[in-house]
Structures are given as structure tokens and as C-alpha cells.
Amino acid sequence: MVDLQAVLDSIYKELTPRIGEGKVADYIPELAKIDPNQFGMAVVTVDGKVYRAGDADVPFSIQSISKVFMLTLALGKVGEGLWKRVGREPSGSAFNSIVQLEHEHGIPRNPFINAGAIAVTDVVMAGHAPREAIGELLRFVRYLADDESVTIDEKVARSETQTGYRNFALANFMRAYKNIDHPVEHVLGVYFHQCALSMSCEQLARAGLFLAARGSNPMTGHSVVSPKRARRINALMLTCGHYDGSGDFAYHVGLPGKSGVGGGIFAVAPGVASIAAWSPGLNKVGNSQLGAVALEMLAARTGWSVFGD
Amino acid sequence: MVDLQAVLDSIYKELTPRIGEGKVADYIPELAKIDPNQFGMAVVTVDGKVYRAGDADVPFSIQSISKVFMLTLALGKVGEGLWKRVGREPSGSAFNSIVQLEHEHGIPRNPFINAGAIAVTDVVMAGHAPREAIGELLRFVRYLADDESVTIDEKVARSETQTGYRNFALANFMRAYKNIDHPVEHVLGVYFHQCALSMSCEQLARAGLFLAARGSNPMTGHSVVSPKRARRINALMLTCGHYDGSGDFAYHVGLPGKSGVGGGIFAVAPGVASIAAWSPGLNKVGNSQLGAVALEMLAARTGWSVFGD
Amino acid sequence: MVDLQAVLDSIYKELTPRIGEGKVADYIPELAKIDPNQFGMAVVTVDGKVYRAGDADVPFSIQSISKVFMLTLALGKVGEGLWKRVGREPSGSAFNSIVQLEHEHGIPRNPFINAGAIAVTDVVMAGHAPREAIGELLRFVRYLADDESVTIDEKVARSETQTGYRNFALANFMRAYKNIDHPVEHVLGVYFHQCALSMSCEQLARAGLFLAARGSNPMTGHSVVSPKRARRINALMLTCGHYDGSGDFAYHVGLPGKSGVGGGIFAVAPGVASIAAWSPGLNKVGNSQLGAVALEMLAARTGWSVFGD
Amino acid sequence: MVDLQAVLDSIYKELTPRIGEGKVADYIPELAKIDPNQFGMAVVTVDGKVYRAGDADVPFSIQSISKVFMLTLALGKVGEGLWKRVGREPSGSAFNSIVQLEHEHGIPRNPFINAGAIAVTDVVMAGHAPREAIGELLRFVRYLADDESVTIDEKVARSETQTGYRNFALANFMRAYKNIDHPVEHVLGVYFHQCALSMSCEQLARAGLFLAARGSNPMTGHSVVSPKRARRINALMLTCGHYDGSGDFAYHVGLPGKSGVGGGIFAVAPGVASIAAWSPGLNKVGNSQLGAVALEMLAARTGWSVFGD
Incomplete structure (x- = not known):
């Protein structure tokens, strides 16, 4: 089993020199004020463990x-x-x-x-x-x-x-x-x-954990949706979660996910974990530049892609 | 572990009364001549076992x-x-x-x-x-x-x-x-x-097995592509494999797949198996009507959806 | 010189059996209440003569x-x-x-x-x-x-x-x-x-006379626009005045014109006359059915088409 | 009555410093070889008089x-x-x-x-x-x-x-x-x-004279189409003759016309004359730059616009 904290730490370390890359969304004035030099990541596994890196506790606009x-x-x-x-x-x-x-x-x-x-x-x-x-x-x-x-x-x-x-x-x-x-x-x-919901990476990963865990949150025992519905929401995220960059995200990361112009990306490794990454600078298709890179690194190093290890 | 042969047998039995459903593609004259009353299915697992149902050995136009x-x-x-x-x-x-x-x-x-x-x-x-x-x-x-x-x-x-x-x-x-x-x-x-390639369900499932098995065919030992490329081809099949019915297939079946107007559907359960189903009658978006149903049943009964079990 | 009153009378007489044809616009509730059995027409020539037929004095929504x-x-x-x-x-x-x-x-x-x-x-x-x-x-x-x-x-x-x-x-x-x-x-x-401007055929023809008369209203002496601008507004009416039926109107009638879903059509014979026709029933492209027919008859009988006599 | 030869001469004189403007069509290799420094114009009136300016006798590709x-x-x-x-x-x-x-x-x-x-x-x-x-x-x-x-x-x-x-x-x-x-x-x-028809301005103006003259060529007596059909072809040229620049041509020139990427423009003043202008350099919507200017000048100086004088 991969050491998840070590994976997060290595991603954070490698990306540190790049923090600030990308362009903060400027069409919503309040979002344009965000300090771009932030990066955070959180992973919550279906057995209830939480892993963090960087600004994992800083609330941002999940959009x-x-x-x-x-x-x-x-x-x-x-x-x-x-x-x-x-x-x-x-x-x-x-x-x-x-x-x-x-x-x-x-x-x-x-x-x-x-x-x-x-x-x-x-x-x-x-x-x-x-x-x-x-x-x-x-x-x-x-x-x-x-x-x-x-x-x-x-x-x-x-x-x-x-x-x-x-x-x-x-x-x-x-x-x-x-x-x-x-x-x-x-x-x-x-x-x-x-x-305008404001959540940290950790909050986001916890909130979405039910999608990784057959529709129920294993940390609280709350049943949210049926296993079938959880699968279907994941399917929709994979095919449609990143606008006209959905194909690209599936190609490079291979996880169901949803991005927001606040710089957050939420993703699911079905049966394994829920993930949130955040960095305000966006790439040219409007997704978090470092967030997307971090998720690609995570998927590569964990073998969590739904398309094979 | 699910008994795969029993699953295929039950699907075949349940679908038998519906064989002939759908409409054979008529815009290619030669395809229009096919007898619609056919249905086959084959599954090849990454450990090299082959399972068959119905007309799994009848060659059809894979289109x-x-x-x-x-x-x-x-x-x-x-x-x-x-x-x-x-x-x-x-x-x-x-x-x-x-x-x-x-x-x-x-x-x-x-x-x-x-x-x-x-x-x-x-x-x-x-x-x-x-x-x-x-x-x-x-x-x-x-x-x-x-x-x-x-x-x-x-x-x-x-x-x-x-x-x-x-x-x-x-x-x-x-x-x-x-x-x-x-x-x-x-x-x-x-x-x-x-x-115009003509292949049976079994041939098709064997040919595509490398996509389920990290890029190599475990039955022959042939290395075809890298694990990363296998994942990426699977990602493309999931997001784009069924034209403007791709979202629907992901929603209902949850497996990377590619359909053809000859009535065949090829699908991959990454790390587990490759699958082919065939029945000439098409649904209104141009995919095999029974083939799609059979795959949905298979995914439901095996828990193979990439989006969770 | 053609006898205009006779032309209007003949058109009115020929169309009388067809009054009520077409379908009153129903997507604006107030317009849907109009009695469809109405038809009017008015022509004002640049030398200040006014010709009328039918309900030329009934105000309608010019839209x-x-x-x-x-x-x-x-x-x-x-x-x-x-x-x-x-x-x-x-x-x-x-x-x-x-x-x-x-x-x-x-x-x-x-x-x-x-x-x-x-x-x-x-x-x-x-x-x-x-x-x-x-x-x-x-x-x-x-x-x-x-x-x-x-x-x-x-x-x-x-x-x-x-x-x-x-x-x-x-x-x-x-x-x-x-x-x-x-x-x-x-x-x-x-x-x-x-x-929601409410005008009769006669009012409409008078109001638009300046477009037929080099930009000035010969009946009042009011200068409205330059001759060049009058030509240009006429050009825009001819190429764009009937939405995606503009080509058809030019083909059949050959006069710059503008229609409204209230059943009115305004048209210009440059240098000669301004014209208004009205009947609430619309054809399938949303123009007054009888109004368009009346204008085609008028253009044919007067030789006023801008494309030749 | 305007002195047409004087009008053509004045246009030619005023445009002479601009000959060579625009960009010769380059996507058809053979057309790209044309010397851009050419300009011609011809007018044929319905009473059979011919007026010329510049390279009115040089054949060009009418496209x-x-x-x-x-x-x-x-x-x-x-x-x-x-x-x-x-x-x-x-x-x-x-x-x-x-x-x-x-x-x-x-x-x-x-x-x-x-x-x-x-x-x-x-x-x-x-x-x-x-x-x-x-x-x-x-x-x-x-x-x-x-x-x-x-x-x-x-x-x-x-x-x-x-x-x-x-x-x-x-x-x-x-x-x-x-x-x-x-x-x-x-x-x-x-x-x-x-x-690839190759014609000079004069040939073109003669060939299209029937459209200005109720469907018959007054110089030869040949009846080509009915007056109604001549009007209708003129209507189509006015609404559709210049691709997505048709509205603009109607606005500025006010004559039915048809352009070609060889730099020619043919136009009709119904009941009056047929006109051809040619200069190989094209403007950014693909019509002859000087040809369009020359026609605008001609329409302005003769009062031939179909939308009023």
C-alpha cells in the first residue's frame, strides 16, 4: 500500500516552486482579489483517514x-x-x-x-x-x-x-x-x-466522501444516496465535470472530478478515497493549473485511475 | 468472487425473449441483410479465462x-x-x-x-x-x-x-x-x-484484452502498449466511445467501451476483463439495443463499473 | 399611369373570400384576441394622394x-x-x-x-x-x-x-x-x-412616406433624413426586413418592407409611394398571409418592383 | 440626363492612384498570378449605348x-x-x-x-x-x-x-x-x-443586359427570360449576391450585383443599364476593393440605386 502522506508531501514539495502559476479568475471581482500564492490538498480515504498538504485548511470559494x-x-x-x-x-x-x-x-x-x-x-x-x-x-x-x-x-x-x-x-x-x-x-x-459556498480542501473531501464509499459517509455513518446513484454521479463527473476540458481531464487524471473557477478541484477514487486540491491560478480552459497537475501526479503515484493502474 | 459463467448464462436467458429487438442498420446495404435474431457475448478475464454465451463465435462486422x-x-x-x-x-x-x-x-x-x-x-x-x-x-x-x-x-x-x-x-x-x-x-x-473487419465476440474480447491488462495480453504475453497508454485509450473510450450517447453509456454501464453499427459493443473492465457483446438490432442512438442492455446487466451483477461497486 | 384606386379595389375584391386565412399570433396573449376577419390597405403617393381599401382606418399593433x-x-x-x-x-x-x-x-x-x-x-x-x-x-x-x-x-x-x-x-x-x-x-x-404602437394602415403609410420621398414628407414638408439615409434604410428593409423570409419577400414582391406579428406590413416604392397592408392571420414564417399576397399583387399590377417592371 | 462617359471618366481618374489596392485571391494558384495593377469598367444602357473606362476590354476570370x-x-x-x-x-x-x-x-x-x-x-x-x-x-x-x-x-x-x-x-x-x-x-x-469563364467588362455587361431590360437583350433582340424572371434573378442578386457582404453592398451601392474572386463585379440598374467593374485586388470580405468603390461612386453619381435617388 502506498504511503499517502508521503505522496502528498512529495507533490507539495515538487509544486512549491510553481505556486502562483496560472491566472486568477477576474470576471467575478471578489474572486479576483484572492492571493494566488496558495496551494492545498486533502485526501480522505474510505477507512476514514485524512491526509493534508499545504493550505488544506484555508476556505475558498468552491463555485x-x-x-x-x-x-x-x-x-x-x-x-x-x-x-x-x-x-x-x-x-x-x-x-x-x-x-x-x-x-x-x-x-x-x-x-x-x-x-x-x-x-x-x-x-x-x-x-x-x-x-x-x-x-x-x-x-x-x-x-x-x-x-x-x-x-x-x-x-x-x-x-x-x-x-x-x-x-x-x-x-x-x-x-x-x-x-x-x-x-x-x-x-x-x-x-x-x-x-459562493466557502470550504477548505479538507471540508470538501469530507463532504464528498460518500461518492467514494457506495453512497454513505463512513466517518459519520450517514447514508446519503444508494450505491447505484453514487456511481452515476461519478459517471457524470467524469464525462461532464470539466466543461470542454472533460476529455482532457479523463485522459490525464482518470478520476471523476469537478472543478470550480475559485481554483478548487474535487475528485473521487471510487472505493478508495475522495480528494480536493486547490490553487487559485487557472489554466487556459478555466481549471486550477496546479490543482490539475497535483491530481495527475496523485493518480499516477497511487494507481487510482479508474482506467487501470 | 462472482461466478461469471452463471452471470452470462442468466443474462442470455433473460434476454432470449427479446432477441430481435431494435433495428438493423440499413444505410449500408450489406449490413441490412443480417439476420437480426442473433445475440452473443464473450468475456475474457486478465487471468486468461474465457466465458461465452449465445452466438459468441459468429463473426460480425465490427465497424x-x-x-x-x-x-x-x-x-x-x-x-x-x-x-x-x-x-x-x-x-x-x-x-x-x-x-x-x-x-x-x-x-x-x-x-x-x-x-x-x-x-x-x-x-x-x-x-x-x-x-x-x-x-x-x-x-x-x-x-x-x-x-x-x-x-x-x-x-x-x-x-x-x-x-x-x-x-x-x-x-x-x-x-x-x-x-x-x-x-x-x-x-x-x-x-x-x-x-469491414469481421470478428466474433470471442475474437474481439481477446483482441482487446491488453486494454484491461496494463497494455499486455496475458494470454500471449504480447506487450502492446504501456500501462499509461492503455489507461488513456480507456479514458477516450469512456468519454467519446458512443458518439452523443457516451454520457448515457457511462451513466448506465460505467465501463469504457466502443460500439459499432454492426451491433457490436466492446468494453473494458480495467484490471479485470475485456468484454464483447453483439446483437444486430440498434437502438435509436445507433448502438446495439440488446448489447447495451447486456452490458448494463453485466456491470450491475459483477460490480465492475469503474465508478464504484 | 395605373389607376391606383382601381388596383386597390381589385385586390380587395379578390382577397375578400380569403379574409381570415392564416393564424393569429398567439404567443402574445393580447394579440391572440384580435378578430382575424380584417384586412386593410393604404397607399400614399409622393405627390400626396391617399388610396385606401378595406379596414384601412382600423388601428392595429404594428409590433x-x-x-x-x-x-x-x-x-x-x-x-x-x-x-x-x-x-x-x-x-x-x-x-x-x-x-x-x-x-x-x-x-x-x-x-x-x-x-x-x-x-x-x-x-x-x-x-x-x-x-x-x-x-x-x-x-x-x-x-x-x-x-x-x-x-x-x-x-x-x-x-x-x-x-x-x-x-x-x-x-x-x-x-x-x-x-x-x-x-x-x-x-x-x-x-x-x-x-405596442397602435396605428392604422393609413397612419403607417403616411408615417413612412419620407422613405419613398428622398427623406422628406411631401405632405407636411418635414425633412426627416437625408436622401442617402432614406436609401440606406430602404436597403436594410429589403435585405433584412422579414427575418429569414427576407429573400422570399424580395423574390415575390420586390419592395423594401418590414413586417410585424400584428399582421401589418409596411413597404416602400422608392420615388413613388409608401404602402401599408394589414390582416392579422400570419403565414408559417410569421408574416401576414394576406398582407404578403396583397403586396405581391400590388407590385405586379403597378410595376413598382425595384427589380424592374 | 447624366453624362455617363463623364461619370466613368471621373471615377477612373479618381481611382487611378488607388489601382493595385487590395489583395489578389491566392487560394487558386492561377489567379494569384494576375497583375493587380488593372482596373476596368463598362456600362451598357438599355438603349444600346456602351461606355468604357480603363481596362474594359481585358478578359478576366469571372468566377x-x-x-x-x-x-x-x-x-x-x-x-x-x-x-x-x-x-x-x-x-x-x-x-x-x-x-x-x-x-x-x-x-x-x-x-x-x-x-x-x-x-x-x-x-x-x-x-x-x-x-x-x-x-x-x-x-x-x-x-x-x-x-x-x-x-x-x-x-x-x-x-x-x-x-x-x-x-x-x-x-x-x-x-x-x-x-x-x-x-x-x-x-x-x-x-x-x-x-473559369474569361470575359472582359464589356462582354460581361453585354451578356447581362437582359437583366436590366425586362429579360431581353435590346442590342440583339434576343429574348432570354420573362420580365418576371429577370426581376426575380435581380432580387436574388441583391439579397444573396455577395455572400455575407450582401447587406453591406445593398447599403452602400443599392444595386443587384454579383461578385467573383477574380475581381469582377457585375451589377444591374433595372430598366436602365447593366454594369461591370473589375480590379483584381480584393477587400477583406473577398470582393473587388476598387470594383465596389467604383460601383458605389457610379450609383451615387447617377442616382441609379434601386432604393431611391
Whole structure:
């Protein structure tokens, strides 16, 4: 068995000279203020051990990684009926593209592009007011992470206005096709708050552990989803988790994962561990530059790729 | 350990009443003549055991499954340089779409859509005449399967003319972008012959076993590719192996795989086994209807999904 | 010289049995209530004569025909600089398509598709509040028509909500590209009001007479635009005035024109006359069915086609 | 009445310092050899007077202008039934785009984009061999121009190979949709020869005079098409004659016209005159830079714009 702490330490040591690489997301003003010279990593294994490196305890804006938790909530509410509202195929387009939405009559390609996540948010709301839906999500993530200190960064939520116009376009477009039920402002209010969830690598790895462990969190004993649903969420992350860089991530890393423009990447080694890496500088397709490198190194050194060791 | 023969037997028994379901591909006249009432399945494990059900020994036209073998050959010739000629992302489009090719200046999205496979064929030719390239492929597949009886069905190769116009369009279009080096007629000559490879489920599972076994065939001892390359080919099959049904296959089956319009599906359980299923009737996205069902049953009953058991 | 009143009378007589044909626009609830059994036509010649047939004095919702007046206002304010904000090419797409907007980075194809008209509205606002901009447009149209009785139908303006989502999508999308300066709600408030202008055929023909008469209204002596600008607005109507039916209208009628989903069509015979036809039933591309037929008959019987007699 | 010779002389004098502007088409090797320092213009009025300026007698490759003559031939053969094979709407895309063809199932947008012209060529062939079809076209153009010295430049026809791949793609693509009846090689053989027609400005203006004169050539008395068909061909030239620069040409010049990458532009002032201008240097949308300027000057100084004087 590989010595995981040694692996994390070696990755951290090798990447230290590169910390600060990449370009911090600048289209959300509040995110643009982040110090780029940070890097953290955490691994939680299904037998409940936690491994850390670097800034593993520093909270950051998880942004699109929250789409995984919202998808889990939505599937819990409406089950497989969700797929009438959103597809399950890779989009072949940028995260905020509206083209496909027109060609496919308001049904987004998958739950991990913005349009899809907005539709999922509409499903989760289920007639509730934004405040209640946000509260529900926050409670859910705290429950998953078994950590009441997880918060939503209101400043970041308010700062989404710059990118907000395009999301307003996507939501109104879907509403024109009757694929959004709640008022657009309400749905996007919830959507912007979920993106503003602030979590550390360790919190994130703990919260997602159920996806590595047949749907239950072995550290808390909480059953979250069935084994089958855990597999399926992993499948969606692998095929669709990195927008039009999903194929590349599968090719180089070989783990189901989801990235966010805050510089975080969450990944799952099914049956083995859940993983979070974070560094604010992004590569040119919008994923954390060092985070992606760190995960490739981790997969190579552990043999955790789902595609063979 | 699950009793594999019992699993195959139960799948075969349960599917027997449904044999004949789906619609045989009719755009290639020679394929349209196939008796739809056939179903076979074969599994070869990495420890060299072979399991069979139904028509596992009946040769069929493997069609697009051949793209996996051609990709392996091309990577052997030019290594990672191949990715200057073709991308690695899911296409989000039908197998024969030309739209993306225009938007992306003649570089096909991935090696498993028609345009990408044609570019891969051009790479494999490497200046040789069609006859030689076809010979090389045939020798390679016989070597992989360790079976000299694998053949190419000349009637099927000649019968591709109906669908041929669109492939001629794709090839000429790429040639306009200088992404095809050999004469279009030559490249398509080779391409149509590779699609016409005739193999049984057992031959196919044997031939692809190296992808389940770190790049080497444990039954022959032949080393085909490095473990890393085997993983990467598996990753490409998972994200791109079923055209715009790739996400769905990952969701329901959870194994890297490649389908063909002849009704065959090849799949890999990394570290465990290689699998082939075949039934000529296709579902509405062009994959073998019973083949896909059989694979979903197999993955569920064995726990082989790469996304968790 | 053709006897115009006789021509109008003959057209009216021939079309009388067909009044009621087509399908009233139903996506704006208030428009859906219109009695389809109406047909009117008015011609005003550059020497100031007025010819009428049928319901030429019944006010109707001019909808997209208002885009011609808004374009005239915008050109008056910013001149040729307008073309940095909107293109001058036919779109090849439906009136409310958002696809092109993404491919062309938020610059709409022309001022007569919805996105283009919304951008033009933003230009006309020039920092003013919606109420002022609406007032300015209303004064301008009354001045053009020399008729203070032209009004805006508030019920129709409020009723645009059904189609409104898509226009909100378009406006937010352009704002994301910084091609909308005012708050989206304000711009669309003005936009929905201009579409709700209520005018009769005669009022409309009078208001647009300047486009037939080198930029000045010969009945009032008002100079509106230069002869060059009048030609250019006519050119835009001919190439872009009927969405993806513009080519067809040019082919069959041969006059610059602009249609609206209220069933009105405005057309210009340069140097000769301005024309308005109205019947609420629409053909399958969204233009007034009888209105288009009436204009084709008029052009054929008068020899007014700009493409030859 | 304007003194036309004086107008042409003044245009020629003003443009003389600019001769050589623009960039000669380089994707057809034979065209790339042309001396850019040439400019010619010819006007033929419907009363049979001929006016010339500059290199009005130098033959050049008319390229896409030939599409007007082929359209005339095709309409003569199959009448309005032609529109089952090709549309009549502006494309909103580049001249050689294949995207629209896929979205619209193999029916090209209009007869003046490459795909449309290839479909028109297929119609003109009507079962004949390429040699016969080419002969028919040559006889037709000589008859129109009343000049037996019009030829086809075989070197140019052979030189189309560079751009040829894309045209082969378009033709094969349409054949896949059964919108091409003859072998692709035959259709393109004819197509490349029609593009290689070599004519001077004067020959071109004479050949197209029937479009300005109600369908008949007043100099020869030959009746070519009905007045209605002449109008309709003019309408198509105005809306579709300059690819995705058609709107701009209508805006600035205001005459039906057709350009070619050889640097020629043919235009019609309905009821008045036919016009040809030529200068090899192209502007960035692929039309003759000086040719377009010369036509804008001519329209401004004569008041010939169809959109008003």
C-alpha cells in the first residue's frame, strides 16, 4: 500500500516552486482579489483517514463544485425524473454557451454546465423561497462535511453580477422554453449563493466522501444516496465535470472530478478515497493549473485511475 | 468472487425473449441483410479465462469498434503527436457531423467520430499504399486476437458507398484544412476496409484484452502498449466511445467501451476483463439495443463499473 | 399611369373570400384576441394622394414595424456610429435566435431582428429614463404621421411577457458583452412599448412616406433624413426586413418592407409611394398571409418592383 | 440626363492612384498570378449605348459571376421547381460554409453560395456529360454577350484544386442527402469550368443586359427570360449576391450585383443599364476593393440605386 502522506508531501514539495502559476479568475471581482500564492490538498480515504498538504485548511470559494451537491439534492427530490429537465451528455461547448440550448429547445446538455446547474437549482427550490432553498443547501453540505463551520460568502454571492448577465440570459432562455418554473431572479439568487459556498480542501473531501464509499459517509455513518446513484454521479463527473476540458481531464487524471473557477478541484477514487486540491491560478480552459497537475501526479503515484493502474 | 459463467448464462436467458429487438442498420446495404435474431457475448478475464454465451463465435462486422485498434496503431507510430491532428474531447454531436469540423478548422473532436477516425487512418498510412495499410491493420488485429482467421469482409467494404458520400465530404473537408495528407480515395479505401473487419465476440474480447491488462495480453504475453497508454485509450473510450450517447453509456454501464453499427459493443473492465457483446438490432442512438442492455446487466451483477461497486 | 384606386379595389375584391386565412399570433396573449376577419390597405403617393381599401382606418399593433422608426431615430442620434453596435447583414436565422449572438460576440446581425432592435433601443435611450424615451418615440411617430391620435396600447405592452423571456435572454446576453448600456429592464420596457404602437394602415403609410420621398414628407414638408439615409434604410428593409423570409419577400414582391406579428406590413416604392397592408392571420414564417399576397399583387399590377417592371 | 462617359471618366481618374489596392485571391494558384495593377469598367444602357473606362476590354476570370448565368439556364430548364433543390434566402455565412448545409439537410441556402451553385450545376447537367454541359454554358454566354470570342481558361479550371477540396466536401455532403444526381467529379468538373469563364467588362455587361431590360437583350433582340424572371434573378442578386457582404453592398451601392474572386463585379440598374467593374485586388470580405468603390461612386453619381435617388 502506498504511503499517502508521503505522496502528498512529495507533490507539495515538487509544486512549491510553481505556486502562483496560472491566472486568477477576474470576471467575478471578489474572486479576483484572492492571493494566488496558495496551494492545498486533502485526501480522505474510505477507512476514514485524512491526509493534508499545504493550505488544506484555508476556505475558498468552491463555485461550480457546488453543482455536485445540488445535483445530489435534486436527485433526492425528483429521482430519475430529473432527466426530463436536463441531459446527461458532454456538451462539447464552453461552460456558459447558449448555442446548444437553442438547438435543443431549452434542455441543457448536462447538470454541470451553467444552464444545467440553473435548471437543477430550479428543481431543488420546489416552490420554496430563495432563503429557504439556500438554507437547505447549506444544511445539506454541513451535514455531508459533518462540519457546522461551512459558510456562504455573501460578498462573493453579490459579486457575481459581472458574469451574472450571461446567467440571466441562460435562465430567461430556459424560462422561454418553460424549463424554469420559479422567477428567474429567485433561481439565480439561489444559484449565486451555492457558488459562493466557502470550504477548505479538507471540508470538501469530507463532504464528498460518500461518492467514494457506495453512497454513505463512513466517518459519520450517514447514508446519503444508494450505491447505484453514487456511481452515476461519478459517471457524470467524469464525462461532464470539466466543461470542454472533460476529455482532457479523463485522459490525464482518470478520476471523476469537478472543478470550480475559485481554483478548487474535487475528485473521487471510487472505493478508495475522495480528494480536493486547490490553487487559485487557472489554466487556459478555466481549471486550477496546479490543482490539475497535483491530481495527475496523485493518480499516477497511487494507481487510482479508474482506467487501470 | 462472482461466478461469471452463471452471470452470462442468466443474462442470455433473460434476454432470449427479446432477441430481435431494435433495428438493423440499413444505410449500408450489406449490413441490412443480417439476420437480426442473433445475440452473443464473450468475456475474457486478465487471468486468461474465457466465458461465452449465445452466438459468441459468429463473426460480425465490427465497424466503428475498429477505431480502437486504429487509434492504438496510430499512437504507436506518432505517439502523443497524434493530438495535433485530432482532439480528445466528446463531440456533443452525431457521429458524422461536419459542423464542428468547420468551427474547429478541420481538427476533429476525437478519434472515435468518423472525421477523427479518418484522420487517424491518414496517420496510420504514413505514406504507404492502401493495400499495405490494410494489410498492416489486419496483421495487427490477428496478432492482438492471436487468431489468424480474422478477415475483412470485402462485400461490406464495397457496400459502404451509401454512407460513403458523407465520409467523402468529411475527408475532403479536412484535406481543405491540410489535415489529410494522402489522396482522399486512398484514405477512405483503408477506412472502409477497417470498418469491414469481421470478428466474433470471442475474437474481439481477446483482441482487446491488453486494454484491461496494463497494455499486455496475458494470454500471449504480447506487450502492446504501456500501462499509461492503455489507461488513456480507456479514458477516450469512456468519454467519446458512443458518439452523443457516451454520457448515457457511462451513466448506465460505467465501463469504457466502443460500439459499432454492426451491433457490436466492446468494453473494458480495467484490471479485470475485456468484454464483447453483439446483437444486430440498434437502438435509436445507433448502438446495439440488446448489447447495451447486456452490458448494463453485466456491470450491475459483477460490480465492475469503474465508478464504484 | 395605373389607376391606383382601381388596383386597390381589385385586390380587395379578390382577397375578400380569403379574409381570415392564416393564424393569429398567439404567443402574445393580447394579440391572440384580435378578430382575424380584417384586412386593410393604404397607399400614399409622393405627390400626396391617399388610396385606401378595406379596414384601412382600423388601428392595429404594428409590433416589429416600429423597428424602422427606432432605427431612424438612432441614426439621427449617433449617425453611422450605430454600426459599431449592430451589423447590417441578413441573419439567416429566426427573429429571436440567440445562436448568432454568441458566435458574433454580442453584436446582433442587423437592426431588424429582435436582438438588433433591442440594441437600437439602448442607443435611442441615450441615458434617459424609459418614460422619456417612450415619449420621444411617440412624439416622433406622431410627427411622421402628422397625426396626434397615434397611441401606444398599454395592454399589449404588458402582454409581451410570454415572449418576454427570450427577449430578456437576448438583452442580458448582449449586456454580458457590454453591448447594452442601460438596465435590461429599462431597455425592454421601452422595447415592449414601441412594439405596442397602435396605428392604422393609413397612419403607417403616411408615417413612412419620407422613405419613398428622398427623406422628406411631401405632405407636411418635414425633412426627416437625408436622401442617402432614406436609401440606406430602404436597403436594410429589403435585405433584412422579414427575418429569414427576407429573400422570399424580395423574390415575390420586390419592395423594401418590414413586417410585424400584428399582421401589418409596411413597404416602400422608392420615388413613388409608401404602402401599408394589414390582416392579422400570419403565414408559417410569421408574416401576414394576406398582407404578403396583397403586396405581391400590388407590385405586379403597378410595376413598382425595384427589380424592374 | 447624366453624362455617363463623364461619370466613368471621373471615377477612373479618381481611382487611378488607388489601382493595385487590395489583395489578389491566392487560394487558386492561377489567379494569384494576375497583375493587380488593372482596373476596368463598362456600362451598357438599355438603349444600346456602351461606355468604357480603363481596362474594359481585358478578359478576366469571372468566377462566381458565372453563377448568374447558370441560374438563368437552370430556371430555363426546370422553372420554379428549382427551389426544391436550393433556397432563396441569404445565408448569413461565408461562401463556402458547410454548417448550414447540415442544419438544413443538404438544401443550400441560395444559388449564389458555392453549395447552391453546385446544386444548380447538377440541375443544368440534366443527364448530360460534363463536356456537353460545359459546351452548352459556353454557347449560352456567347449568345448572351453576342460575342463568339468568350472562352474558358483551362489553366484556371485546372487550378481550382487547392480550393477544390472544400467544394468536393460540399458536393459529397449534398449527395449524401440525395441533392446531387450526377457523379460528384462530373458536377465539379462543370462547376470549375464555369468559374473559369474569361470575359472582359464589356462582354460581361453585354451578356447581362437582359437583366436590366425586362429579360431581353435590346442590342440583339434576343429574348432570354420573362420580365418576371429577370426581376426575380435581380432580387436574388441583391439579397444573396455577395455572400455575407450582401447587406453591406445593398447599403452602400443599392444595386443587384454579383461578385467573383477574380475581381469582377457585375451589377444591374433595372430598366436602365447593366454594369461591370473589375480590379483584381480584393477587400477583406473577398470582393473587388476598387470594383465596389467604383460601383458605389457610379450609383451615387447617377442616382441609379434601386432604393431611391
